[in-house]
Amino acid sequence: MRMMNRRQFLKSAGAGLLAAGSLDRLARLASAQQETIPIGVVYPLTGSLARIGASIKNAIELATDIVNTPSDLDLPLARDAGLPRLRGARLRLVWADSKGDPATGRAEAERLIEGERVAAVIGSYQSAVTATASLAAEAKGIPFLNPESSSPRLTDRNFAWFFRTGPHDITFTKLFYDMMDDLKQRGRAISRVAILSEDTEFGATATGVEEGFAQRYGYNVVARELYTSPPASLDAELLRIRRVNPDVVFGQNYLVDAVLIIRSLKEMRWFPPAFVVHDAGWVVPDYLQTVGNDGNYIITRVSWALGMSGRKPLVARVNSLYRQRYGTDMDETNARSFTGLLALATAINQAGSTRAEAIRGALHDLRIPGRQLIMPWAGIEFDAHGQNKHAAGLMAQILNKEYKVVWPFDLAETDLVWPAPAWERR
Amino acid sequence: MDFVLQAALNGVLLGLVYGLVALGLSLIWGVTDIVNLAHAEYLMLGMYATYWLWALAHIDPLYAIPLVVPAFFLFGYVTYRVLIRRILSAPMVSQIFATFGLLFFLRYSAFAAFGPNVRGIWGSRLEGSVPLGGLVLSLPKGAAALAALCTFAGLWLFLNRTRTGKALQATAQDHRVAQTLGIDTEQMFALSWGIGIGAVGVAAVFLSPFYQTSPAIGDAFLLLAFSSVVLGGFGTVSGALVGGLCIGLVENVLGALIAPTFKLLFVFVVFIAVLLVRPAGLVGK
Numbered sequence: 001m002r003m004m005n006r007r008q009f010l011k012s013a014g015a016g017l018l019a020a021g022s023l024d025r026l027a028r029l030a031s032a033q034q035e036t037i038p039i040g041v042v043y044p045l046t047g048s049l050a051r052i053g054a055s056i057k058n059a060i061e062l063a064t065d066i067v068n069t070p071s072d073l074d075l076p077l078a079r080d081a082g083l084p085r086l087r088g089a090r091l092r093l094v095w096a097d098s099k100g101d102p103a104t105g106r107a108e109a110e111r112l113i114e115g116e117r118v119a120a121v122i123g124s125y126q127s128a129v130t131a132t133a134s135l136a137a138e139a140k141g142i143p144f145l146n147p148e149s150s151s152p153r154l155t156d157r158n159f160a161w162f163f164r165t166g167p168h169d170i171t172f173t174k175l176f177y178d179m180m181d182d183l184k185q186r187g188r189a190i191s192r193v194a195i196l197s198e199d200t201e202f203g204a205t206a207t208g209v210e211e212g213f214a215q216r217y218g219y220n221v222v223a224r225e226l227y228t229s230p231p232a233s234l235d236a237e238l239l240r241i242r243r244v245n246p247d248v249v250f251g252q253n254y255l256v257d258a259v260l261i262i263r264s265l266k267e268m269r270w271f272p273p274a275f276v277v278h279d280a281g282w283v284v285p286d287y288l289q290t291v292g293n294d295g296n297y298i299i300t301r302v303s304w305a306l307g308m309s310g311r312k313p314l315v316a317r318v319n320s321l322y323r324q325r326y327g328t329d330m331d332e333t334n335a336r337s338f339t340g341l342l343a344l345a346t347a348i349n350q351a352g353s354t355r356a357e358a359i360r361g362a363l364h365d366l367r368i369p370g371r372q373l374i375m376p377w378a379g380i381e382f383d384a385h386g387q388n389k390h391a392a393g394l395m396a397q398i399l400n401k402e403y404k405v406v407w408p409f410d411l412a413e414t415d416l417v418w419p420a421p422a423w424e425r426r
Numbered sequence: 427m428d429f430v431l432q433a434a435l436n437g438v439l440l441g442l443v444y445g446l447v448a449l450g451l452s453l454i455w456g457v458t459d460i461v462n463l464a465h466a467e468y469l470m471l472g473m474y475a476t477y478w479l480w481a482l483a484h485i486d487p488l489y490a491i492p493l494v495v496p497a498f499f500l501f502g503y504v505t506y507r508v509l510i511r512r513i514l515s516a517p518m519v520s521q522i523f524a525t526f527g528l529l530f531f532l533r534y535s536a537f538a539a540f541g542p543n544v545r546g547i548w549g550s551r552l553e554g555s556v557p558l559g560g561l562v563l564s565l566p567k568g569a570a571a572l573a574a575l576c577t578f579a580g581l582w583l584f585l586n587r588t589r590t591g592k593a594l595q596a597t598a599q600d601h602r603v604a605q606t607l608g609i610d611t612e613q614m615f616a617l618s619w620g621i622g623i624g625a626v627g628v629a630a631v632f633l634s635p636f637y638q639t640s641p642a643i644g645d646a647f648l649l650l651a652f653s654s655v656v657l658g659g660f661g662t663v664s665g666a667l668v669g670g671l672c673i674g675l676v677e678n679v680l681g682a683l684i685a686p687t688f689k690l691l692f693v694f695v696v697f698i699a700v701l702l703v704r705p706a707g708l709v710g711k
Contacts, residue, residue, distance in 0.1 A: 050542030
């Protein structure tokens with residue numbers, strides 16, 4: 001048997017240790033690469049809002065891929081693979097279906113937190129579901145980020161774990177009235193407001209905000225019709241609104257409702273001088289795919305419009321990635337979802353930890369500059385209530401089946417059409 | 427005055443459509459004693475069938491009847507043979523769970539096949555409206571109401587003027603006695619499902635030009651269909667028509683006059699009041 005001398009032993013041992021060290025580094029590298037951070041995602045993936053849930057899912061998956069794989073986009077975390085301060089750990093989305101139902105949304109959020117041990121939860125589109133799902137996160141002490149729900153009450157609750165990146169209905173509704181005041185200064189006679197709204201947290205709250213602003217700005221609310229979505233018919237509601245002859249109708253309506261409203265208005269051979277809406281169903285691609293040019297002249301508040309890409313090339317780049325993958329353009333709602341996921345990922349990275357308390361702290365300290373967003377906002381920075389201070393909106397009008405920014409007038413892509421032409425002149 | 431008349435006209439047209447949607451439910455309930463909770467899912471599938479015929483084969487809903495209705499007759503017949511026959515003498519709870527399961531099976535099959543998108547027919551021959559004095563008559567709703575009346579009349583003639591129809595009625599009254607009289611009750615049960623689902627096919631075709639479909643759209647009609655059947659009279663065909671008309675009128679006229687927010691409240695106040703006075707429904711015995 002060949003004996004190993006001391007020099008040979010030291011050489012072999014050294015080489016062995018070196019190899020072991022490399023292996024250890026390799027193993028650590030591999031484990032870092034495999035390390036994933038579970039994020040709970042609660043949206044309506046089935047039920048009457050499933051179409052919107054599907055488009056939000058697309059945008060959130062795109063944002064996650066942008067975080068997980070390196071690219072040259074000027075978005076938060078885009079240039080590295082994964083989260084650099086967590087050794088390149090990737091985000092892993094754990095999806096849950098709220099079915100559009102508040103009780104299911106809460107149960108699913110609880111399941112994600114307790115069963116899947118998610119680091120944070122993002123969701124849930126409808127204000128009513130966001131309200132209950134975020135209750136689960138609050139009770140368990142897990143950060144909940146909401147990109148799309150617009151009920152002001154969500155941030156008024158002063159929850160410790162709730163954050164909203166998007167604007168709420170007070171911000172949005174103020175846009176309606178500021179726009180109308182601008183129009184009045186240009187000689188339009190606008191005083192009579194009618195409201196047609198679905199009756200859950202989203203619609204009922206927005207209706208209250210609209211009525212409050214009407215009083216403050218000196219407008220007269222002449223009709224206020226709430227219905228349960230999806231409605232079998234809206235004939236009675238629209239008949240009452242037509243009778244009071246409003247100057248403008250405000251709408252908070254989901255997709256099925258929006259299509260039905262246009263059908264019913266066309267059958268009635270009547271269209272109000274202006275129909276101003278809180279996006280929702282009116283900005284889902286299915287709306288224009290179904291109603292075509294009959295869907296024109298609706299004026300909607302938006303946080304995002306493809307028309308912004310002229311001033312912000314990042315919008316066009318992200319939209320083109322989205323289009324390559326899903327065959328359609330992004331929409332106003334899922335652009336907010338996309339941005340929300342990036343904000344959450346940035347906070348987790350800045351926390352450098354998946355501990356809930358650390359992520360919450362990072363969300364409070366979060367500062368994302370406007371140039372790194374696809375939104376027309378000055379940035380993302382949360383106030384003490386968890387509301388993004390810089391969330392803002394624009395007004396867009398559907399013209400030739402495209403959403404064109406029409407107000408503020410200095411940012412407008414094209415002229416606002418007010419009053420809308422009667423059906424026979426279209 | 428025009429306002430009230432317009433609301434009443436809308437109510438009559440929509441009421442007849444609700445009646446047409448409820449017709450099949452009532453017939454199936456009357457003959458087989460099965461509460462078909464999946465009823466509105468057949469409506470949803472019928473609307474998809476009409477939509478795809480329009481989108482892919484450019485067949486206008488007006489001409490889709492000869493294709494959709496026989497297919498849905500067959501669909502109902504097969505549903506009976508494959509599923510319902512096996513639970514006919516099962517406890518009521520089992521029957522309810524079976525049709526509830528069928529509801530989810532049909533809804534999520536549509537979801538898997540067609541995705542969550544909302545699909546609607548736009549630009550069919552049955553679109554728009556015509557002025558009628560100071561009122562406006564919706565063409566698609568008018569056509570649907572006419573189709574409802576024709577379907578009810580056809581079914582009434584079939585039930586009262588043909589041997590098979592009378593056999594069906596006998597089965598509905600007492601299937602054991604009908605069996606002793608030599609009626610093939612099994613065949614009658616299957617036939618009631620065929621006719622019931624075929625009638626939903628008619629409703630689906632005529633709803634399509636003025637209502638859009640998606641996998642969960644049945645939710646908008648299921649409660650109205652059940653209310654029509656119960657209000658009109660359990661298991662009676664004419665009851666579905668009367669019940670549907672009553673609901674359409676109440677929700678549109680009282681809704682327009684007082685507040686549409688409460689239109690379902692008005693419907694159910696009338697509903698409870700009628701059932702207190704006539705527990706078997708307006709035309710039930």
